[in-house]
Amino acid sequence: MKLTSEEVNEIALESRLLLTEEELAGAVRYINRFLDALQCFKELDLKDVEPFSFAEAIECPLREDKVIPFPDTEAILHESEHVDGSYFKVPRIMEE
Amino acid sequence: MELYELNLWMLTEGLKAGKFSASEVFTSCKNRIDKCEGNIHALITRTDNEMPAFSKDGTLAGIPTIIKDNLCTKGLRTTAASKILGDWRPPYDATAWARLKDSGAVLMGKANMDEFAMGNTCGNSAFGPTHNPNDITRVPGGSSGGSAAAVSAGYVPFSLGSDTGGSIRQPASYCGVYGFKPTYGMVSRYGLISYGSSLDQIGPFARTIRDLQIVMSVISGHDKMDSSSFRNKPHDFTHNENASIKGKRIAVVKEFAGFTLDAPIADAMKRTLKILEDEGAIITEVSLPVVSKYAVACYYALAMSEAHTNLERYDGVRLGYTVKDARGIKEMFERVRSEGFGAEVKARIIAGTCLTEPTRCEEYYVAATKVRTLIAQEFSRAFGETDYILQPVTPSMPGKIGESDDDAMKGYEADLYTLPVNLAGLPGLSFFTGYAGNLPVGLQLIGARWSDSEILDAGMILERHFGSPKISDGGVN
Numbered sequence: 055m056k057l058t059s060e061e062v063n064e065i066a067l068e069s070r071l072l073l074t075e076e077e078l079a080g081a082v083r084y085i086n087r088f089l090d091a092l093q094c095f096k097e098l099d100l101k102d103v104e105p106f107s108f109a110e111a112i113e114c115p116l117r118e119d120k121v122i123p124f125p126d127t128e129a130i131l132h133e134s135e136h137v138d139g140s141y142f143k144v145p146r147i148m149e150e
Numbered sequence: 151m152e153l154y155e156l157n158l159w160m161l162t163e164g165l166k167a168g169k170f171s172a173s174e175v176f177t178s179c180k181n182r183i184d185k186c187e188g189n190i191h192a193l194i195t196r197t198d199n200e201m202p203a204f205s206k207d208g209t210l211a212g213i214p215t216i217i218k219d220n221l222c223t224k225g226l227r228t229t230a231a232s233k234i235l236g237d238w239r240p241p242y243d244a245t246a247w248a249r250l251k252d253s254g255a256v257l258m259g260k261a262n263m264d265e266f267a268m269g270n271t272c273g274n275s276a277f278g279p280t281h282n283p284n285d286i287t288r289v290p291g292g293s294s295g296g297s298a299a300a301v302s303a304g305y306v307p308f309s310l311g312s313d314t315g316g317s318i319r320q321p322a323s324y325c326g327v328y329g330f331k332p333t334y335g336m337v338s339r340y341g342l343i344s345y346g347s348s349l350d351q352i353g354p355f356a357r358t359i360r361d362l363q364i365v366m367s368v369i370s371g372h373d374k375m376d377s378s379s380f381r382n383k384p385h386d387f388t389h390n391e392n393a394s395i396k397g398k399r400i401a402v403v404k405e406f407a408g409f410t411l412d413a414p415i416a417d418a419m420k421r422t423l424k425i426l427e428d429e430g431a432i433i434t435e436v437s438l439p440v441v442s443k444y445a446v447a448c449y450y451a452l453a454m455s456e457a458h459t460n461l462e463r464y465d466g467v468r469l470g471y472t473v474k475d476a477r478g479i480k481e482m483f484e485r486v487r488s489e490g491f492g493a494e495v496k497a498r499i500i501a502g503t504c505l506t507e508p509t510r511c512e513e514y515y516v517a518a519t520k521v522r523t524l525i526a527q528e529f530s531r532a533f534g535e536t537d538y539i540l541q542p543v544t545p546s547m548p549g550k551i552g553e554s555d556d557d558a559m560k561g562y563e564a565d566l567y568t569l570p571v572n573l574a575g576l577p578g579l580s581f582f583t584g585y586a587g588n589l590p591v592g593l594q595l596i597g598a599r600w601s602d603s604e605i606l607d608a609g610m611i612l613e614r615h616f617g618s619p620k621i622s623d624g625g626v627n
Contacts, residue, residue, distance in 0.1 A: 062500065069458065069503045070465075070483040071496055084497050085504055091447050095517040098444065098524070105519035106526060108334065108378075108575055117374065129225070129241035133469040142467050147479050
């Protein structure tokens, strides 16, 4: 089933993207063409197939759950234009 | 011969023997960049204003290099060719770059690429397109087009790129250099700006196989900062002049036989098979029916889903492009992302969001992860029947800059020969076979997981027959 431009626009808004009319028309063509291409999966019997994982990953890949201070937090804060002291400051979160 | 024309191994030997100085090498490469960059535009940022201090004891002491601009460099602008990263200066180095630097490499610049590594022309960059140094009217390939073009034009003897679905191998082929995509897990991706995390891998470009081996010996190996980098896996890349492929099985893919190739690529396949046979290899055939029919759809479903997740982090708060007059957080995120991302990236984010929504996730994303299992199993079976697979990198020679097809899926289908390698986490070498007119022709050798050093040995044998690529004219003769 083809997605309408309203549906694609809704998906774009979920991704926090505002599309111009031209961009939206392109996105509708792109997504529907792409979803058509994915219909080929239905030709395969995937019922008993496990989702992919790298088989050698048998050891626990996680690091020890221990805080390691980053040596240069100033360098991180320096890159933002929304800093207040040692915090990032964002606009209001609650809608009016 | 100018110093910039020397390959990496020649430079390391010459520097050690005191035949010339690192400063002379630096100046020669810098002059070459000055001469060609106006025509090629391989670099987003140049760092060759003056010779920096470098580690004198390492394997790469005093060797100039260039790295793709999706590798983090501490205190130095890193853009991923996107407006959304602005002038971001990362507070840390990518491990692959840190290892080069510790080994004495000297950074000359950061290479242009398709935005967030999404593309195969290097024309999808917020900084404009890179031009193929063999013919500046043509694309260099992508996404690591700047890294490939820089090595081809003699800016540096080697560079780093990243390969999510062919982004090292395809531009290597288009520019006429060697490009190597290592086994997934062989090289740490810490500090690589993520696109598709289960697919991304860092690897080198160079003008000889021996040079690739030198770089791989420096950048490979476990890194505690990347949980996908493996411990205790073979990564001995010592150059072996006596390597042989006598008795090795080399297969072509049965299902690919019916696909159309440009004449120079089809001809290169025939010539390469003959060379391998003459070297004592056993030429055989493997069947990859799922790969040939479903890999493109599977790859793009997964790559877009992972991209959508990875790119959620760009919101204008902590780094990069931002707006300061937004009335709320939602407006801020929407404006930053809408103004900061390019068209292809937006399309892929929207597609990824669509595929992973709860109502569609099982039908598309989960199905793709299962198709990926079938693809990996198919390769695993194939590598029980053969040691290597020989195949094209792309079906066609590099196109003209600015030529585009309205149907993006057609462009994606051109990646059929490269992206299955990423789906199965395999190593792949894009190697040089000669020229058709002024354009280089490359092919690809792939192997089982962790067969990286054997593939490079086989590549060296092919290099003996085909010769190493020459430095391209870079648009200046």
